[in-house]
Amino acid sequence: MLTTDSKIEEYILEHIDSEPDNLHLLYRRVNTELLYSRMCSGHLQGRMLKMLVRMVRPQRVLELGTYAGYSALCIAEGLADDSCTVDTIEVEDELEDFITRSLDDSEYGRRVRLHIGDAMELLPRLLGENSYDMVYVDANKRHYVEYYNLLVDRLRSGAFILADNTLWDGKVADGNSHNDAQTRGIMAFNDLVAADDRVEKAILPMRDGLTLIYKK
Numbered sequence: 001m002l003t004t005d006s007k008i009e010e011y012i013l014e015h016i017d018s019e020p021d022n023l024h025l026l027y028r029r030v031n032t033e034l035l036y037s038r039m040c041s042g043h044l045q046g047r048m049l050k051m052l053v054r055m056v057r058p059q060r061v062l063e064l065g066t067y068a069g070y071s072a073l074c075i076a077e078g079l080a081d082d083s084c085t086v087d088t089i090e091v092e093d094e095l096e097d098f099i100t101r102s103l104d105d106s107e108y109g110r111r112v113r114l115h116i117g118d119a120m121e122l123l124p125r126l127l128g129e130n131s132y133d134m135v136y137v138d139a140n141k142r143h144y145v146e147y148y149n150l151l152v153d154r155l156r157s158g159a160f161i162l163a164d165n166t167l168w169d170g171k172v173a174d175g176n177s178h179n180d181a182q183t184r185g186i187m188a189f190n191d192l193v194a195a196d197d198r199v200e201k202a203i204l205p206m207r208d209g210l211t212l213i214y215k216k
């Protein structure tokens with residue numbers, strides 16, 4: 001069951017924590033000022049990310065793919081206190097001003113460090129300098145396999161990787177052969193993780209699919 005069923009989604013939203021005002025405004029700003037607004041997490045995914053962070057209690061989180069800053073702020077909100085931080089990487093430099101405003105408008109923005117650049121180029125340095133407890137993968141779907149290979153080798157035992165969009169609108173399992181690079185990228189990632197004995201994994205059929213990975 002993907003929660004794209006609008007009645008189910010409406011019901012869920014009525015029975016979970018409400019969306020904080022600043023995030024509600026941010027979401028509206030995304031829809032009026034940015035292209036590809038569908039990429040923004042939104043109410044359900046945001047509350048779920050915050051809850052997962054509460055459960056894992058990470059000190060350091062890394063996000064690949066900032067977009068508007070919505071998910072980074074939800075992760076930051078779930079952190080225990082200001083000694084915990086989120087590093088987030090975004091390749092599109094024209095989003096920098098928008099993201100900076102999102103962070104400035106939030107009481108949790110001070111927990112977020114924005115890195116503008118390509119995740120594949122920045123990852124080796126960030127992973128070398130920091131020990132991350134959780135990584136949220138939400139950047140280029142074509143490169144999920146490469147992100148995973150870099151991450152899984154360098155993360156400590158006990159760390160989590162959360163990968164978004166892993167059911168890719170149901171395309172990964174609809175029986176048709178999809179030749180577009182994004183679907184192929186996600187399918188290769190799902191197969192790689194499924195076969196990797198170094199990790200435990202589960203897929204939440206939430207929104208577009210969220211894979212939870214635990215490094216043994």
Ligand SMILES: C[S@@+](CC[C@H](N)C(=O)[O-])C[C@H]1O[C@@H](n2cnc3c(N)ncnc32)[C@H](O)[C@@H]1O
Nearest residue numbers: 039040041065067070071090091118119139140
């Ligand atoms: C799905 S959006 C992220 C949404 C955001 N995490 C949220 O939940 O609100 C994906 C973002 O990844 C960025 N991106 C794509 N390729 C990237 C790369 N190689 N390095 C860093 N960011 C990248 C895109 O520009 C886009 O802003």
